[in-house]
Amino acid sequence: MKSKFRRRRKVVFDSGVMITIPAESIWLIDISPNKKNYMDPSKQMTDIVGCRFVTLVSSDIEIVERALIGFSGWTVTRERHYADEVAAKPGEFDYQSVHYLAICFQEFTHGGTIIPEGTTCEVQLRSLLQHAYAELVHDNIYKADQYVPQSTKRLVARSMALMEATDEMFCSVARELDDVNRSQRFxxxxxxxxxxxxxxxxxxxxxxxxxxxxxxxxxxxxxxxxxxxxxxxxxxxxxxxxxxxxxxxxxxxxxxxxxxxxxxxxxxxxxxxxxxxxxxxxxxxxxxxxxxxxxx
Incomplete structure (x- = not known):
């Protein structure tokens, strides 16, 4: 069972860049069911603890990535990036997300809580449109207990194609506005x-x-x-x-x-x-x- 906590906020990174995070989720998974029969699920499961940043547009994901990679105290590795999957299968329109694993390489205390050495946290990064797709499709299509018609799967693929095109246009709008504002400020x-x-x-x-x-x-x-x-x-x-x-x-x-x-x-x-x-x-x-x- 995954317990989720959500909040909306603006994040300012050390570089001085600020982006709006429409939704930020933190989750904690109950490992007691152990469906995959792990010998030691607390160590073998990498997403027991996780968080997700949902940005307004996909171009903001890169900002969060840079901040995450530059964060001290944790070893960060990228496990998945939708750009790699699009490059490998350009004709498919499917789930898109960026996943990182952050591993604490030494014990420390945060907010009165001891974080043991080796603690692993999965960090997911998505745009708002990518997140909308994932929330609708993940449980209802890919992990559904009932039969899903082929026509529904086709509709889902078409929706992702539309979302990808829309996000690209939103990114272009953001870049143009940023260019105008930068020129005006200068x-x-x-x-x-x-x-x-x-x-x-x-x-x-x-x-x-x-x-x-x-x-x-x-x-x-x-x-x-x-x-x-x-x-x-x-x-x-x-x-x-x-x-x-x-x-x-x-x-x-x-x-x-x-x-x-x-x-x-x-x-x-x-x-x-x-x-x-x-x-x-x-x-x-x-x-x-x-x-x-x-x-x-």
Missing amino acids: WYACLDTKFKEITGIGFYSSLDEHTLIILERFRELLRTVSLAEVTRMFEAMAYRTKIAERQDLELFSKPICVLVFWLAKHRFDDLSNDWPLASLDSDVAEIASFVGFSWH
Whole structure:
């Protein structure tokens, strides 16, 4: 009999990476039935004690793996990985999970409980979709006491194919959002530093809506621009003075104005064609006029 305990939490690893664990299970198996007739089940059974981490998407599994492998005090070996099984049988869509065995190589005490040397813990890692499949299929299909129609098995395989495709799309969404957020944080931090240097005012604690809209609109353009190009412009005192003197204007009072000045001077056509905030047109017009252009 397997006793389970579940909880939901966020996990922060030593690397500083944080992922959300939708479900974390810890189990303890009653070895008294001993169906496989082990001579010494407490030593021969490797999953008497175990835990399972269920991540939102499969790409997060790698983060948990790195943390697990780097954990001191335990010898960790990988026993199963769905990627190996997919590579071996690419035409099959079946149960997917990552299994590790963690063996304590010396006795220690944790939370008042003595953990004997040689204690083995099975650690399972799955995405949320992989876990949903496993929970439905494991007892109802693979270990079912009753007959399971071939049509049902086919439906199960089709469901895993759909889940695999869905997870891949979710991972792509997560990567794209991470890329966008990383770019936004980088540019805002740099612009804030320059803005504070010019005005003595720092705003890094708040990424306001206008800034987000502007950074998103010019995201592709900024991939081709170096920070040095933007900040070099402000070696000229005239630009610094203009920003410092016009803090009464909304755009001038935000770090993003540093980028808008550069765009007006060096990418005016892009700025004019793609400017997303009509409410700040008068502020942009003043910047454009200052660098020698006429705003529409």
